[in-house]
Amino acid sequence: MMRDPQLYDYSPLCDRPKITWPNGARVAFWVAPNIEYYEFDPPLNPGRRAWPKPHPDVVPYSHRDYGNRAGFFRMMEAMAKYNVRGSVSLNVAICQHHPELIKVCNELDWELFSHGIYNTRYTYTMSEAQERAMMKDVIDTIKDASGQDVAGWLAPALSYTTNTFELLAEFGIQYTCDLFHDDQPQPVNTKSGRLISVPYSLEMNDTVVLSMMGKSSRHYSDILKANFDQLYEEGAENGQVMCIPLHPFLIGQPHRIGNFAEVLDYITGHDDVWVTTGREIAAHYYEHHYDNVLASLTARRGS
Amino acid sequence: MAELSDDYLKYPNRGHGMDHDRYPWSQLHERPNVTWPNGARVALWVVTQLQWFPMDMKPAVPVPGAMARPYPDFWNYTLRDYGNRVGVYRIFKVLDKLGLKSSVAINSALAERHPFLIEQVNQRGWEVVANGLDMGHIIHGEMDREEEAAMIKGVLDSLRKLSGQPVRGWLSPIRSESFNTPDIAAANGIEYLCDWLNDDMPYAFETKSGTIHNLPHTMELDDQQVLVTLRHTEQEYVDQLKDQFDCLYAESAERGGRVMAINLNPWVTGQAYRIKALEEALSYISGHDGVWTATGAEILDAFKAQA
Structure with a gap:
């Protein structure tokens, strides 16, 4: 085992290249709904069991199913009201189980990115060939369902x-949401191709805040606003990214959706916010900043 | 580490709809509007949960609120029992004051120990819902089918005899089911389940003994979940109930009647320092026009009459 992921270089917040966003925005703001399918009776992965109890585990299964039956529509309406497009972290089996949800995403010009096949099929212990087959399945399924290149x-x-x-870079994936080390995009070290991380925050993730940390809906709104306020302030010096990762089964509950809509109202009410998608953030970064940041990191490595 | 079989990359249920046959895939906003009696907008379904946590309980799966200390655990036994002696009567007093009904989900072993509780329910004309045997007897996926069938039948026989009610609703202790539970419940005359958390409205649920329904019971608004598991403040609990109601009430203007379920555990909300918080939330909700205080069975009947 490695002691360090060896995926990125050290880059201190106080001494790094300046990142700018379109129209002088201070913060690139994106919302990433996780549209997921959890299986009722999934096979066992040696690295992790899917449900805490012997199958069927009706409570967590049905709680997640709520997201697709009821929560998605509420969340979508709140986002549409404030012209926030979603960047969907998609279990691609949704394209088969619930194509009606994909149709709505396509109509709203939302981005679809990969969150694997099912949220109950883990990558742990996959051989390289198996992981490659899973990735190809994801890329092909999203292309078929939406016309989008992941x-x-x-x-x-x-x-x-x-x-x-390494496999993501090989498949030409542009950005990963799996690294939580920064509030700006960062180059990821791979042997072939190129890859960046785009901030997708666990600290702002509704599952983490509401379920794992156990905060209330109104407290979550305060957290989101405080995080935005700080990044907006810092963004005057150096452009920042704020992501809100969501799960419709949580944020789409009746007692939460109104508070969340109020957060969208607050954030989109600021002048210097770029309301965008993960794909657009990555594209802008590659075009304007990637080479410069890479040169800076290389120079620091040599010093 | 062990090699992963290539079968792990096969997905036999990857097709349109659900990966089981209990109910069809359906989005809430696409269904026809439902109308409640007298044009009510929100059916307020209060469920009071009366449970017995035996001091020698050894549940097959973890149970929130179970004995947690070395035997004899008087700490946890007596604190749960507080709900059935003290807390429940504070809750009933608040409901009586506000003119609200409750479905009372009760363990059959508790009803047998204290038939007085059933009398209190019957005096008010409220509904008894079966909530299993006791909190040490949890249904789970590896439970023997015959053992489960005998237990469910025994629970229903007991509650029907004690209450004189048909007992049409089933709420599994900690909402834990096996693959067989809906079939066994339906075969024993159960018309609605409360275990599945995937909707805001009743919906049809398929069993080997015909179509029954699942009613939108709640974990999100369960006092034990909010106040004990998540450790929210009493004010946050009240805010959550009000926010839930505000959303459902607003939706009902365009999308038809809604159900708001509130699940109460008397050992939690019936504490002296919490009962006013419950009263505040229930006063707020019942102070609106178009709120229908209803039992689960009444909601089911009104729903089925127009389905």
């Missing part, structure tokens, strides 16, 4: 092998 990746249920990032 640009982004969030590993299914955040499960990996040590080959994952």
Whole structure:
């Protein structure tokens, strides 16, 4: 085992190249709904069991199913009201189980990026050939369902092998959401191709804040606003990224959606915010900043 | 580490709809609007949960609120029992004051120990919902089918005899089911389940003994979940109930009647320092026009009449 992921170089916040966004925006703001399918009776992966209890585990299964039946529509309406397009972290089996949801995403010009096949199929213990086959399945399925070339990746249920990032670069994936070390995009070290991380925040993730940390809906709104305020302030010096990762089964609950809509109202009400998608952030970064940042990191490595 | 079989990359249920046959895939906003009696907008379904946590309980799967200390665990036994002696009567008093009904989901072993509780429910004309045997007997996926069938039948026989009610609803302890539970419940005359958390409205649920329904019971608004598991403040609990109601009430203007379920555990909300918080939330909700206080069975009947 490695003691360090060896995926990126050290780059201190106080001494790094300046990042700019279109129209002088201070913060690139994107919302990433996880549209997921959890299986009722999935096979066992040696690295992780899918459900805590013997199958069927009706409570967590049905709680997640709520997201597709009821929560998605509420979340989508709130986002559409504030002209926020989603960048969807997609379990691509949704394209088969619930194509009606994909149709809505396509109509709203949302981005679809990869979150694996099912959220109950983990990458742990996959051979390189198996992981490559899974990635090809994802890329082909999203292309068929939307016409989109997949640009982004969030590993299914955040499960990996040590080959994952190398394979992403090989497949031409533009950005990964799997690294949480920064509030700006960063180059990821791969042997072939090129790859960057785009900030997808676990700290802002509704599952982490509401379920794991157990905060209330109104407290979550305060957290999101405070995070935005700080990045907006810092963004005057050096452009920042704020992502809100969502799960419709949580944020689409009746007692949460109104508070979340208020957060969107607050953030999109600021002048210097670029309301965008993961794909657009990555594209802008490659075009304007990637080479410069890479040169800076290389120079620091040599010093 | 072990090699992963290539079967792990096969997905036999990857097709349109659900990966089981209990209910068809359906989005809430695409269904026809439902109308409640007298044009009500929100059916308020209060469920009071009366449970017995035996001091020698050894549940097959973890149970929130179970004995947690070395035997004899008087700490946890007596604190749960507080709900059935004290807390429940504070809750009933608030409901009576506001003119609200409750479905009462009760363990059959508790009903047998204290038939007085059933009398209190019957006096008010409220509904008894079966909530299993006791909190040490949890249904789970590896449970023997015959053992489960005998237990469910025993629970229903007991509650029907004690209450004189048909007992049409089933709520599994900690909502834990096996693959067989819906079939066994339906075969024993159960008309609705409360275990599945995937909707805001009743929906049809298929079993080997015909179509029954699942009613939108709640974990998100369960007092134990919010106040004990997630450790929210009482004010946050009240805010959550109000926010839930505001959203459903607003939606009902365009999308038809909604159900708001509130699940109460008397050992939690019936504490002296919490009961006013519950009263505040229930006063807010019931103070709106078009709120229908209903039992699960009444909601089911109104729903089925127009399905």
